[in-house]
Amino acid sequence: MLRVPVTPHDHIKGPADAPVTLIEYGDYECPYCGAAHPIVNAIVERFSKELRFVFRHFPMVQVHPFAETAAQAAEFAGAHAQFWEMHDGLYENQESLGVPLLFALAEALGLPEDGLREALVNGEYLPKIRGDFLGGVRSGVNGTPTFFVNGRRHDGTWAYEDLAGAIEARLHATASI
Amino acid sequence: MSNVLPAGTPAPDFTLRVTPDQFLSLRDLRGAPVILAFYPADWSPVCGDQMTLYNEVLPEFRKHRAELLGISVDGAWCHAAFVRDRHLHFPLLADFHPKGAVAKSYRAYREDEGVCERALFVLDSQGTIFWSYCSPIAVNPGADGILDALERLPNQENVNAASSSHAA
Numbered sequence: 001m002l003r004v005p006v007t008p009h010d011h012i013k014g015p016a017d018a019p020v021t022l023i024e025y026g027d028y029e030c031p032y033c034g035a036a037h038p039i040v041n042a043i044v045e046r047f048s049k050e051l052r053f054v055f056r057h058f059p060m061v062q063v064h065p066f067a068e069t070a071a072q073a074a075e076f077a078g079a080h081a082q083f084w085e086m087h088d089g090l091y092e093n094q095e096s097l098g099v100p101l102l103f104a105l106a107e108a109l110g111l112p113e114d115g116l117r118e119a120l121v122n123g124e125y126l127p128k129i130r131g132d133f134l135g136g137v138r139s140g141v142n143g144t145p146t147f148f149v150n151g152r153r154h155d156g157t158w159a160y161e162d163l164a165g166a167i168e169a170r171l172h173a174t175a176s177i
Numbered sequence: 178m179s180n181v182l183p184a185g186t187p188a189p190d191f192t193l194r195v196t197p198d199q200f201l202s203l204r205d206l207r208g209a210p211v212i213l214a215f216y217p218a219d220w221s222p223v224c225g226d227q228m229t230l231y232n233e234v235l236p237e238f239r240k241h242r243a244e245l246l247g248i249s250v251d252g253a254w255c256h257a258a259f260v261r262d263r264h265l266h267f268p269l270l271a272d273f274h275p276k277g278a279v280a281k282s283y284r285a286y287r288e289d290e291g292v293c294e295r296a297l298f299v300l301d302s303q304g305t306i307f308w309s310y311c312s313p314i315a316v317n318p319g320a321d322g323i324l325d326a327l328e329r330l331p332n333q334e335n336v337n338a339a340s341s342s343h344a345a
Contacts, residue, residue, distance in 0.1 A: 062232045062264045134237065142230050142319035 002151040004135035009128070010054045011083045013044055018052040019174040020167050023148040025056050025136040028071060028090045029064035029097055030144045036158045037091035043163050050171060055087060057132040058144050066097055068129060073102040075125035076116050082109050181285045181296045181311045188213075188300045189282040193270040197253045201246075201268060203304070210243040210307075210330055211300040212323055215285045215293035217314060219251045219259035219269070227295070227317045232265050234320045241327040248272050248279060249293050285311065299326040 006012065006021060024040060026033040044053045057074075059067035070090050077086030089105040090097065106116045119125060136146070140153050147154040149166045156162040182188075188203065188211075195201040203211065216227055228247050231238075238245050247269040251259070256269040272279045272293065280286035285296035295312040308326035312318035 060229060060233055062266075063229055133233070137230075137234055137237070137320050138324060140319045140321050142317040143226065 001139065001153070002148045003139045006052075006054050010056065011078060011087070012052060012054050013084060014047075014052040015049055016052065018050055020047070020050060020170045021052045021054060021148075021150055022163075022167060023054040023056060025058035025132070025141045025144060025146045025148075027057070027059045027064055027067045027144040028074070028094070029067040030060065031094070032158075033145045034091050034094040036145045037088075039158060039160050039163065041088075042160060043167065046164065047167055047171075051167060056136060057129045058136045058141055058146070059129065059133065060144065068126070069099070069120065070097060070102065071129045072120055072123070072125045073106065073116065075128060076119045077106070077109060077111060079119075079125075080109075080111055082111065085109050181294065181309050182283050182298070182306055184306050184308055186306045188298065188304050188306050189279070190304075191279040191282070193248070193272060193279060194253045195268045195270055196257060201270060206244050207304055208302050210241055210302055210327060211304075212238060212243050212245045212327075213248060213283070213296075213298040213300065214245065215248045215272075215280055215283065215296040215298075217287075217290075217292040217295065218249055219255050226263070228259075228265060228269070229263055230317065230320060232263065232267065234324075235266055237320075237324060238327065241330070243299075243327055246270055250277050250280070250291065287314070297323060299323060299330070301330055 002023065006023070022043070040053070044051060057071040059071050061068050074083055074086045074090060077083050086105055086109065093101055103113060103116065106113060145158060147158060147163065150170050154163070154166050156166060190203050192200050192202040214227070214231060231245060235245065245267040247267065249269070250272050252273045253271045256271055260269055277286045277291065277293065280293040283296065283298065285294040287294055295314055295316070295318060297310045297318060298306055299308040301307045307330055310318060310322050
């Protein structure tokens with residue numbers, strides 16, 4: 001079960017009063033997360049008003065040495081209200097993940113290069129990222145990607161039908177109350 | 178799923194190969210909590226891998242002064258390659274010969290398949306099992322149960338103080 005409720009500090013897509021909340025714990029360097037990314041976006045589009053999507057960081061830095069740096073770039077973009085743009089850019093260009101990609105994405109989004117460099121050097125967003133990670137561990141995240149649907153861990157696969165089915169089941173449950 | 182040794186049981190001592198030329202004994206770790214993580218095999222898929230996750234959570238275990246030991250029936254050379262590949266910062270023990278003997282002593286051995294269960298034990302600093310859990314073999318049990326148990330462990334300093342004042 002999810003132990004860390006969604007707060008305004010989270011990265012949230014979709015209406016705050018949506019009946020279903022989908023949370024993903026993900027890592028920008030994880031190939032499975034990369035493969036799940038277009039599926040998640042399709043899910044978000046399909047359920048639109050009925051779904052609130054939240055992304056939290058779960059970088060496995062010992063096997064994915066660049067994951068945490070990428071997460072910092074996403075947080076930096078988030079501080080400039082462009083989290084999702086950076087998030088999409090990172091996953092869509094996962095095969096070329098590296099410092100040059102971070103700066104290229106930042107430039108394309110019109111984000112200040114100096115600011116990004118400073119944030120990375122100072123580790124400004126590391127506490128938040130580590131906080132996401134630990135909250136995930138305490139909630140039973142054991143790899144990436146891990147999804148929660150209305151606070152319950154989704155133990156099915158992240159294939160489109162599986163995720164959509166889990167969300168629909170929650171929608172029907174909510175409707176019948 | 179077997180019935181692994183429950184809380185309150187003294188943890189059976191063992192000496193296992195930790196590298197091709199070194200051995201480690203459980204009794205040498207007395208004085209601090211120990212986490213034993215039995216698992217079926219090295220080289221399961223990367224991102225959902227249990228040992229990889231524990232490697233990431235290691236700083237949290239260490240905050241409780243806990244030592245983590247991974248145990249499977251893989252040989253020491255296999256463990257060495259796995260440790261290097263995944264950059265693991267904790268020891269993997271080879272319950273290789275006689276095969277699965279330690280896992281059997283914790284009732285965490287799958288006789289049919291010849292591998293360890295996915296079984297977790299948190300031992301207190303006196304070497305008594307404080308918490309144990311056996312996960313379905315295909316399910317990564319995660320780290321939350323271990324962290325919960327470590328948090329519930331009585332503060333060792335208090336225990337020591339209490340036992341010494343009791344003796345006095």
